[in-house]
Amino acid sequence: MALCLKTSRISIHCLKSKMGLLSMIKQDSCLSSLTHPQKPPFPTRNAQNFRDPDANFRMSATLFSARRLKSVKAEKQFCSLDNVDHNQVLDLPGGKVVLTPEMRFISESPEERAQCYRVLDNDGQLIMCSNFKKVGEEIAVKMYTDMVTLQTMDAVFYEAQRQGRISFYATTIGEEAINIASAAALTTDDLVFPQYREPGVLLWRGFTLQEFANQCFGNKADYGKGRQMPIHYGSNKLNYFTVSATIATQLPHAVGAAYSLKMDRRNACVITYFGDGGSSEGDFHAALNFAAVMEVPAIFFCRNNGWAISTPTSDQFRSDGVVVRGRGYGVRSIRVDGNDALAIYSAVHAAREMAISEHRPILIEAITYRVGHHSTSDDSTKYRPVDEIEWWRSARDPVARFRKWIESNGWWCSEAESELRNNVREQLLHAIQVAEKIEKPPLAELFMDVYDVPPSNLCEQEKLLGETVRRNPQYYPPDVSL
Amino acid sequence: MATTSLRTIGRSVCRVSRRGFSTSCDDKLVQPSSKSTNLYSAINQALHIALETDPRAYVFGEDVGFGGVFRCTTGLADRFGKSRVFNTPLCEQGIIGFGIGLAAMGNRAVAEIQFADYIYPAFDQIVNEAAKFRYRSGNQFNCGGLTIRAPYGAVGHGGHYHSQSPEAFFCHVPGIKVVIPRSPQQAKGLLLSCIRDPNPVVFFEPKWLYRLAVEEVPEYDYMLPLSEAEVIREGSDITLVGWGAQLSVMEQACLDAEKEGISCELIDLKTLIPWDKETIESSVRKTGRLLISHEAPVTGGFGAEISASIVERCFLRLEAPVARVCGLDTPFPLVFEPFYMPTKNKILDAIKSTINY
Ligand SMILES: Cc1ncc(C[n+]2csc(CCOP(=O)(O)OP(=O)(O)O)c2C)c(N)n1
Numbered sequence: 115m116a117l118c119l120k121t122s123r124i125s126i127h128c129l130k131s132k133m134g135l136l137s138m139i140k141q142d143s144c145l146s147s148l149t150h151p152q153k154p155p156f157p158t159r160n161a162q163n164f165r166d167p168d169a170n171f172r173m174s175a176t177l178f179s180a181r182r183l184k185s186v187k188a189e190k191q192f193c194s195l196d197n198v199d200h201n202q203v204l205d206l207p208g209g210k211v212v213l214t215p216e217m218r219f220i221s222e223s224p225e226e227r228a229q230c231y232r233v234l235d236n237d238g239q240l241i242m243c244s245n246f247k248k249v250g251e252e253i254a255v256k257m258y259t260d261m262v263t264l265q266t267m268d269a270v271f272y273e274a275q276r277q278g279r280i281s282f283y284a285t286t287i288g289e290e291a292i293n294i295a296s297a298a299a300l301t302t303d304d305l306v307f308p309q310y311r312e313p314g315v316l317l318w319r320g321f322t323l324q325e326f327a328n329q330c331f332g333n334k335a336d337y338g339k340g341r342q343m344p345i346h347y348g349s350n351k352l353n354y355f356t357v358s359a360t361i362a363t364q365l366p367h368a369v370g371a372a373y374s375l376k377m378d379r380r381n382a383c384v385i386t387y388f389g390d391g392g393s394s395e396g397d398f399h400a401a402l403n404f405a406a407v408m409e410v411p412a413i414f415f416c417r418n419n420g421w422a423i424s425t426p427t428s429d430q431f432r433s434d435g436v437v438v439r440g441r442g443y444g445v446r447s448i449r450v451d452g453n454d455a456l457a458i459y460s461a462v463h464a465a466r467e468m469a470i471s472e473h474r475p476i477l478i479e480a481i482t483y484r485v486g487h488h489s490t491s492d493d494s495t496k497y498r499p500v501d502e503i504e505w506w507r508s509a510r511d512p513v514a515r516f517r518k519w520i521e522s523n524g525w526w527c528s529e530a531e532s533e534l535r536n537n538v539r540e541q542l543l544h545a546i547q548v549a550e551k552i553e554k555p556p557l558a559e560l561f562m563d564v565y566d567v568p569p570s571n572l573c574e575q576e577k578l579l580g581e582t583v584r585r586n587p588q589y590y591p592p593d594v595s596l
Numbered sequence: 597m598a599t600t601s602l603r604t605i606g607r608s609v610c611r612v613s614r615r616g617f618s619t620s621c622d623d624k625l626v627q628p629s630s631k632s633t634n635l636y637s638a639i640n641q642a643l644h645i646a647l648e649t650d651p652r653a654y655v656f657g658e659d660v661g662f663g664g665v666f667r668c669t670t671g672l673a674d675r676f677g678k679s680r681v682f683n684t685p686l687c688e689q690g691i692i693g694f695g696i697g698l699a700a701m702g703n704r705a706v707a708e709i710q711f712a713d714y715i716y717p718a719f720d721q722i723v724n725e726a727a728k729f730r731y732r733s734g735n736q737f738n739c740g741g742l743t744i745r746a747p748y749g750a751v752g753h754g755g756h757y758h759s760q761s762p763e764a765f766f767c768h769v770p771g772i773k774v775v776i777p778r779s780p781q782q783a784k785g786l787l788l789s790c791i792r793d794p795n796p797v798v799f800f801e802p803k804w805l806y807r808l809a810v811e812e813v814p815e816y817d818y819m820l821p822l823s824e825a826e827v828i829r830e831g832s833d834i835t836l837v838g839w840g841a842q843l844s845v846m847e848q849a850c851l852d853a854e855k856e857g858i859s860c861e862l863i864d865l866k867t868l869i870p871w872d873k874e875t876i877e878s879s880v881r882k883t884g885r886l887l888i889s890h891e892a893p894v895t896g897g898f899g900a901e902i903s904a905s906i907v908e909r910c911f912l913r914l915e916a917p918v919a920r921v922c923g924l925d926t927p928f929p930l931v932f933e934p935f936y937m938p939t940k941n942k943i944l945d946a947i948k949s950t951i952n953y
């Protein structure tokens with residue numbers, strides 16, 4: 115499949131937007147049979163075979179995407195019915211509707227699946243005629259550097275968890291481009307309401323490796339004061355609202371915050387991230403609907419990585435992914451290749467422009483794959499084939515793809531690569547050592563921040579607990595000071 | 597039956613208020629600028645003042661734009677514009693989630709839930725999000741500007757879904773405050789305090805009293821302290837604790853008990869969490885007896901918490917078990933409402949049996 119895209123550049127790219135989905139699929143399969151080397155090493159599924167996470171978006175992901183980036187410019191919500199005979203029109207509080215004698219149910223699925231916007235092919239080459247936002251050397255190299263840093267951080271912290279030094283961890287492997295490229299397309303004035311698999315956004319904004327480590331170790335320097343599990347980062351300075359473990363609750367917050375930005379006439383928007391699983395929560399519905407009605411500058415970024423812990427998207431929804439929900443709420447939307455940093459960068463950049471200048475929410479669905487286990491508490495080989503994971507890890511690696519592109523521009527080389535990786539690894543090992551040695555927050559922090567000032571019941575409980583601990587210190591962790 | 601009791605309570609409230617039911621308002625509050633005002637108008641005044649005094653204040657919820665189903669938001673959209681006072685889609689989790697995000701940006705977000713019975717779809721947003729927003733971020737972020745208003749309680753004909761008193765659910769949640777006013781004067785001053793308090797607050801309004809309770813309410817901007825209970829009637833034989841609409845019922849029981857020579861002290865708790873234990877404790881130290889009354893089902897109600905705390909503090913001083921006169925452990929009924937309710941006669945019986953224990 116990967117190769118077929120490359121081939122498509124040569125043989126079919128000029129047909130692109132004229133060609134319908136079905137002809138594309140035919141093209142795809144005939145090409146894949148000719149060029150099998152990069153074909154997935156596991157059985158591809160048909161509609162019944164829904165254990166294959168790729169099935170939900172195979173058709174669209176193989177489409178090249180030199181399609182227009184922007185949706186039809188501020189298309190009027192509904193076209194005017196001024197010229198229609200008024201006997202054929204129903205006048206409703208919500209506007210006019212054309213009447214028809216034909217009994218016709220709207221199909222549960224559109225004739226074509228939503229296509230997937232892509233700029234870089236699997237070999238990191240620009241797809242001809244692709245419409246994208248140019249990225250200069252400096253930004254591109256920082257993007258790449260941060261993607262590598264994120265990969266390395268995942269490797270080192272994951273290992274630290276395995277060694278029992280931190281209690282929990284979840285990696286972002288496979289979603290580095292989503293993390294970094296979306297962050298790169300925004301400014302630090304834009305607010306982030308994250309889920310938990312977007313630490314790269316913080317990294318891009320300047321959160322240091324030491325700050326990451328401090329949070330994971332829950333030490334005194336953790337801004338969250340050791341109150342939450344590892345990876346629940348937050349930074350007021352970087353406009354990154356603290357992660358909540360509860361899936362999708364941040365989505366309506368994003369709408370309220372975006373409303374505030376709009377009222378303050380700020381040149382900024384809100385971005386909120388969530389997964390394919392999160393899109394089934396009531397808060398997702400609430401937020402999209404509110405965002406459309408309140409006309410707020412918010413970007414809803416769905417990382418459709420095929421899995422919600424062990425639940426494949428085929429057990430999650432029957433719609434064509436998440437992108438199509440946008441229309442149901444009156445929200446403009448786009449599907450992008452989540453392993454293509456340039457496509458993500460361009461889509462988020464355009465979404466930001468529209469969100470702010472037109473006061474409208476935008477829904478982005480990035481198609482990708484969760485290459486890591488859900489978290490350190492999960493073994494995903496129990497519910498998905500190892501070779502599927504490996505295929506995504508190697509053939510579809512978004513970092514390698516982006517590297518090829520910057521290398522072909524002459525902006526990167528293998529010496530820079532090994533120096534970067536070694537350097538980052540060193541820094542991370544050092545950060546962990548430092549974080550481990552920093553003492554835990556003092557016990558008083560247990561009682562702070564429940565309210566702006568502790569009420570009398572908390573003062574009383576603090577006093578009692580202090581006495582208990584002083585009487586029986588052997589039962590309590592020695593690294594927490596009274 | 598329902599109409600009769602409604603009228604009775606209405607009358608009692610009016611009279612009680614004239615007798616200085618809201619003693620904390622002091623004489624200084626009842627000034628020439630005061631007007632005879634019902635509860636929904638008092639709330640409406642508070643919202644006007646909140647929007648007037650803070651350009652970053654917003655009022656929103658289902659049907660709020662036209663004035664709300666209980667008229668509490670009447671005139672606000674006309675006065676302050678549709679961008680500060682607006683309807684939302686019919687989605688409680690959306691309303692509270694939106695309010696949290698708005699508040700997190702340094703605004704005062706006053707969200708209306710149309711009936712307390714419909715607050716449950718927003719339970720997660722209140723419990724897991726609003727209540728923990730400050731704590732989980734290490735005080736980097738807070739949504740303290742959020743105030744959630746919801747009409748609660750019996751109304752004579754509300755049945756299961758227009759009568760509930762869900763306060764106890766929220767009293768189990770560190771990080772939010774729960775406040776319930778008993779009268780128009782109280783409602784205005786407490787609501788303004790809640791809106792301006794730097795913590796998220798759930799403010800339950802006794803809907804039975806929206807029109808029935810009328811008293812002098814100062815027209816100016818004033819606030820009443822949170823987490824301070826108030827002795828609204830002094831007595832020496834038994835302490836009665838309640839909140840919201842239940843106080844007028846309790847007041848009637850106190851009057852009847854007085855005729856039988858029992859001197860009752862009546863306390864309005866006002867803020868349920870964090871609550872003012874000290875005021876209750878010192879009263880019980882004086883009287884040696886405690887009765888708590890609320891409309892919500894007795895099991896797991898907030899009365900249980902008060903009872904346990906006071907037994908902890910006043911065990912040796914107590915001369916009888918703590919009495920609870922509350923709603924039954926059934927869904928809130930329709931036809932049987934007069935049987936379900938913690939009415940005056942039940943309270944009077946409990947007062948007497950506690951005294952005679
Ligand atoms: C409300 C809620 N229900 C269940 C969970 C447990 N849980 C944690 S992550 C997760 C799956 C989320 O999947 P998705 O949204 O696709 O994000 P991904 O992990 O793939 O990035 C579940 C069920 C939770 N955190 N919150």
Ligand SMILES: [Mg+2]
Nearest residue numbers: 389390421422
């Ligand atoms: Mg997922």
